[in-house]
Amino acid sequence: MDYNFREIEAKWQKYWAKNQTFKASNNSDKPKYYVLDMFPYPSGAGLHVGHPLGYIASDIYARYKRHNGFNVLHPMGYDSFGLPAEQYAIQTGQHPAITTEANIKRYREQLDQLGFSFDWSREVRTSDPKYYKWTQWVFIQLFNSWYNKTSDKAEDISTLVSIFEKEGNTKVQAVCDDDVQEFGAKDWAGFSDRTRQEILLQYRLTYLADTEVNWCPALGTVLANDEIVNGISERGGHPVIRKKMTQWSMRITAYAQRLLDGLDSIDWPQPLKDSQTNWIGRSEGAHVEFNVQNEDYKIAVFTTRPDTIFGTSFMTLAPEHELVAKITTAEQKAQVEAYVEATAKRSERDRMADVKSISGVFTGAYAEHPFTKEPIPIWIGDYVLASYGTGAVMAVPCGDQRDYDFAKHFDIPIPNIFDGADISEEAFADKANTIIGNSDFLNGLNFKEATRKVIDELEKIGQGEGKINYRLRDAVFSRQRYWGEPFPVYYVDGMPQMIADEHLPLELPEVEKYLPTETGEPPLGNATHWAWNTQTNTVVANELIDDKTIFPLELNTMPGWAGSSQYFNRYMDSQNNEAIYSEEAIGYWQDVDLYIGGSEHATGHLLYSRFWQKFLFDMGIAPKKEYAKKLINQGMITGTSAIVYRISGTNKYVSLGLKSEYEVEELRVDVNLVNTSDEIRVEDLRNWQPEFKEAEFILEDGKYVVGREVEKMSKRWFNVVNPDNICEEYGADSLRLYEMFLGPLEQSKPWNTAGITGVHSFLKKLWKLYANMEEAVQPTADNLKTLHKTIKKVEEDIENFSFNTSVSTFMICVNELTAQKCKSKAILEPLAILVSPYAPHIAEELWEKLGHQESISTAAFPKFDEKHLVENSKEYPISFNGKMRFKLELPLDMGKDEIEAVVMAHEKTQAQLNGREPKKVIVVPGKIVNIVG
RNA sequence: GCCUUGGUGGCGGAAUUGGUAGACGCGCUGGAUUCAAAAUCCAGUUCUUUCGGGAGUGUGGGUUCGAUUCCCACCCAAGGUACCA
Known part of the structure; x- marks a missing residue:
């Protein structure tokens, strides 16, 4: 009987x-193992072959872990809030929930088709109330x-209130806003409720603050840095300005040091840890205060x-710095204002990327050096960013290249304070070889x-102290979008109030339009x-707002990373409606043992979720x-685009080999029309798009051959390959094997469907091997050697996540067993288990043929036995x-000297030496012989 | 610029602590089978050669009996990232 993969795969x-073979129990005597994939955003385009790469590996x-006796949690869900569904809603009026539901359905079909061992009973959707x-x-x-x-952790706000009641805020060591006013216990007692709320908001881990954003007035919305090109919006090409906006923020900076320290305790890729380290950006230095002269x-x-x-020969403030307007002299006012306005039009990214042009304006004001009391001119320049540090720089041109360039450009003096350093051409920034002078x-x-000395002196005069600064900023948590989580917040007299836990969820309201309002x-x-009715604890009509019992609700929604910041814990008890998860569930599962996903989330999801966890x-x-x-x-899978060549100015297309004879334009065509030999059927092309x-x-030679180009898999290059067609033609097991066979998991690699025939015929050969199986046949020594060699290698490969080499190993194994005409059940039975994590459908079918009633998924992984691999010659x-x-074949127990003698006496050795006398002979028993000379 | 990763046949890639470079697969070539094709099977396939051999893992050096592997310098590609004070 032939290998009928369609029937087999559907059956299993x-x-x-x-x-419910893969349903995981929250209590078990077995050790637990939690394997997590990054859950996908269900886009309208469906899965392409790049998506399942990580899912197959996990x-x-x-x-494999199940075969080794673990109780495995392997869940899947959907990160289903997001912009594309909202964009589609804006265009069509279709509710994003409907689009999302349809997309999820398609994703589920595609995922099911690939035979993943997910526990679907735990599915989560971030957009589900x-x-x-x-x-x-x-x-x-x-x-x-x-x-x-002081305790170096988050605490309930009530403990802060009791400190305020006892001693005010002068002594408390808390992470808070920069501009908190000092008050004592008596003051606190006398504050109105509203004042107290305002003060507490400056300490809460999520708080309202005025944040600078990229505001696009024409679109009525805030844009991300990468949505802005050359200062105008990518969509529509409208102007974008920097604007302050009241938004929710997360005080992630409180956790900066712990997020840094925690990296040492986790086994994550070093490049990923590096980018988190750089993102957090810890630097040690000092906080210094300069007085402004006469002010x-x-x-x-x-x-x-x-x-x-x-x-220090000058200071530079960010143009947005609040002091700029206050200190600028009358003569400089016009120039400064023009510069500030020009800067507001540039995005932060723009300002940062532009290293070459130097610009700035003198404010006319002077600061005073803390020690020499000499005047220091105060400039503004857009190379200083308001959002980093204090938004002001003490410029030391002799020791910092940017300050040096700025000073040179504006003819500001560059005093040299380094002994023996030449600063005639560039700044001297070498800390290690610094000797201070002058x-x-x-x-x-x-x-x-x-x-150390200068910090001591600064502290003595009360103008500075040692400080550790982080580049990390508090995370803005508000989005001006519809398709996101609503905040459980209403406003009384402008102050945010939380809806009580028992009235959650606060569900998204229906709207007529998904765009920002006209205002x-x-x-x-x-x-x-x-609007929120505090009597009935329900959402009510806006016209009922009386600001006595009925109040307006928050209009922003949460960002994309909100829903993904704790989903890994929620999977442990995803159907629990009483608690985020039960203590028993998280007590059993604890944490994720293996997480597989893309590195593009390094400083987004993977940092924020660590913050929430802490x-x-x-x-x-x-x-x-x-x-x-x-x-x-996991690495990215790139596409292999197919290119046809149109003779310029005509409607004639020329095959690849002949294109040099003409002047041609390259056009990308659908890769799915091209066969494994890069030929395209002309009729298919004619039917594909009207222009052909x-x-x-x-x-x-009677064929049309296309050119190929490796580039990112994208709809616009027509190089997207869906798994569906491949499953139909070769089966899920072939696709799974092939995706792994492509190369190392972490590396990006090009997709080329052509090679799949290799793994497909491997599966056919595997299938054939079992057709002649005979229960009674005893395995030969060769059979056992092949099997145990394979067990050893596959086990090592899986432990090292080197899945590509296991596939090769399986091929070698099947080739050898076929050559040996192996029929022994004692060999074929363990082989089925070895293959089963990679190609589970065929493995289940073979397992059944071997006479088993139960799923192969719980069979114990074969044990490797060294004795079958013992050799006596090499x-x-x-x-x-x-x-x-x-x-030269020699016995393994032959000694060094004996080997040398045999080798030297050999005729081929003499032929090689051609009469020369060897200088040296290296013999490494069991490895190699090397003759020098 | 900086950080990270990588560079091996026509292609994807393999080579466990420095020890047979190119496993395995694709493609290609030849053959068997077939009326023919598909499928399957067999043989070959780094380059070069005067058929003895010689060269060869981005480039140039170095360490070593021996380097894809270790060290130094450089080139190229991909990803990330910053006027970060």
């Missing part, structure tokens, strides 16, 4: 679903918390080089000594029923500080000067 997919690992109830719940917990630097203002700066303070009490000191409010401003840990809601022990990045209908084709490579020239 049905079996697994019916028997599925192999999950199945039953799920986002808990996203809202975490938000409320964050609101009700503050960060206590009562102070300019605070952060510097990593306080040792160079005597080299700097009063710092003279003769090196970087470390000078830094520039977010889409939820279009809702007619979006918060949940502080609150006693999660038992682990880090939620994923091990993480692996009447075209003329110039063939070579084919020694005989090298001359390191180059292998011939081989």
Whole structure:
């Protein structure tokens, strides 16, 4: 009987679903193992062959762990809030929930078709109110918390209130806004309720703040940096300005140090850890305050080089700095204002990317050097960013290249404060070789000594202190979108109030239009029923708002990363409606053992989710500080575009081999029309798109051959390959094997469907092997050697996530067993288990043929036995000067001297030496012989 | 610029601590089978050669009996990222 993969795969997919084969139990005597994939955004385009790469790898690992006696949790769900569904809604009026539902259905069909061992009973969807109830719940917990630097963890806000009642805020060590006013216990007692709320908001882990955003007035919305090209919106080409907006923020900066420290405890790829480290951007230095001459203002700066303070010859403020308007002199006013306005039009990314042009304006004001009391001119320049540090720089041109360039450009003096450094051409930034000179009490000191000394002196005069600064900023958590989680927040007298836990979820309201309102409010401003009745605890019509018992609700929604920040924990008990998850569930599963996903999430999802986990840990809601022990990045699969060549100015197309004879244009055509030999059927092309209908084709050898180009898989290049067609033609097992066979999991690699015939015929050969199986036949020594060699290699490969080499190993194994005419059940039975994580359908079918009633998924993984691999001779490579020239079979127990004697006496050795006398003979028993000379 | 990863036949890739470079598969060539094709099977396939051999893992050096593997310098590609003070 032939290998009928269509029948087999359908049969076992049905079996697994019916028997809930992969349903994981929350209590078991077996050790637990949690394998997690990054859940997909269900886009309208469906899955392409790049998506399943990581899912196949994690599925192999999950199945392998089951064979090794683990209780495996392997869930899947959907990150189903997002922009594309909203864009589609704006265009068509179709509710995003409907689009999303349809897309999920298609994703599910495609995923099912690939035979993954997911426990679908635990599925989550971030857009499902039953799920986002808990996203809202975490938000409320964050609101009700503050960060206590003394205990170095988040605590309930009530502990902060009792500190305020006892002693005010002068002593408390808390992470909070920069501009909090000091108050005592008496003050606190006298504050109105509203004032208290305002103060507490400055300490909460999620808080309202005015944040700078890229505002596009024409689109009525905020844009991300990458949605802006050359200062105008990518969509529509409208102007974009920097604008302050009141938004929710997450005080992730409170966790900066712990997020950094935690990296040491997790097995994540080093490049990923590096990018998180850089993103957090810890730098040690000093906070220094400069007085403004003749004014009562102070300019605070952060510097990593306080040792160079005597080299300060000017200061630069970010154009947005709040002091700019206050200190600018009348003569400079026009120039400064023009510059500030020009800067507001540039995006932050723009300003940062432009390294070459130097611009800035003198404010006319002077600061005063803290030690020399000399005047220092204050400039503004767009190379200083308001959002980093204090938005002001003490410029030391002799020690910093940017300051140097700025000084040169504007003819500002460049005093040299380094002993023996030449600064005629460029700044001297070498900390290690710094000896300070020309700097009063710092003279003769090196970087470390000078830094310590200057910080001491700054503290003495009350104008500075040592400080650790982080590049990491608090994360803006508001989005002016419809298709996201609503905030469980209503406003009383402008102050945010949380809806009580028991009334969650607060569900998204219906709206007529998904665009911002005419007054520039977010889409939820279009809702007619979006007010909170505090008596009935329900959403009611807006016209009922009386600001006594009925209040307006928050109009922003949460960002994309909200729903993905704790989903890995929710899977542990995803159907629980009473709690985010039960203590028993998380007590059993603890954390993710293996997480597989793309590296593009390095500083987004993978950082924010670590932050939430640490918060949940502080609150006693999660038992682990880090939620994923091990993480692996899968590489991207690139597409191989197909190109046809049109003779310029005609409707004639010429085959690849003949294109050099003409002047041609390259056109990309659908790769699915091309066969494995890069030939395209002209008739198919005519039917594909109207422009080819009447075209003329110039063939070579009666064929039209296309050109190929490797590039990102994208609809616009027509190079997207869907798994569906491949499953139909070759089966899921072939696709699974082929995706793994392509190359190392972490590397990006091009897709070319042609090669799949190799793994497909491997499966056919495997199938054939079992057709002649005979129960009674005893395995030969060769059979056992082949089997155990394979067990050893496959086991090592899976442990090392080297799935591509296992596929080769299977091929070698089947080739050898076929050559040996192996019929023994004692060999074929364990072989089926070895193959099963990779090609589960065929493995189940063969397992059944072997006479088993139960699914192969729980069969124990075969045990490797060294004794079958013991050899007693070795084919020694005989090298001359390191180059292998011939081989010689010798017993493994032969000694060094004896080997040398045999080799030297050999006729081929003599022929190689051609009369020369060898200088040296290296013999490594069991490995190699090398003759030098 | 910086950080990270990578560079091996026509292609995807393999080579476990430095020890036979090119496993395995695709493609290609030849053959068997077939009326023919598909499918299947067999043989060959890094380059070069005077058929003895010689060269060869991005480039140039180095360490070593021996380097794809270790060290130094450089080139190229991909991804990330910053006027970060």
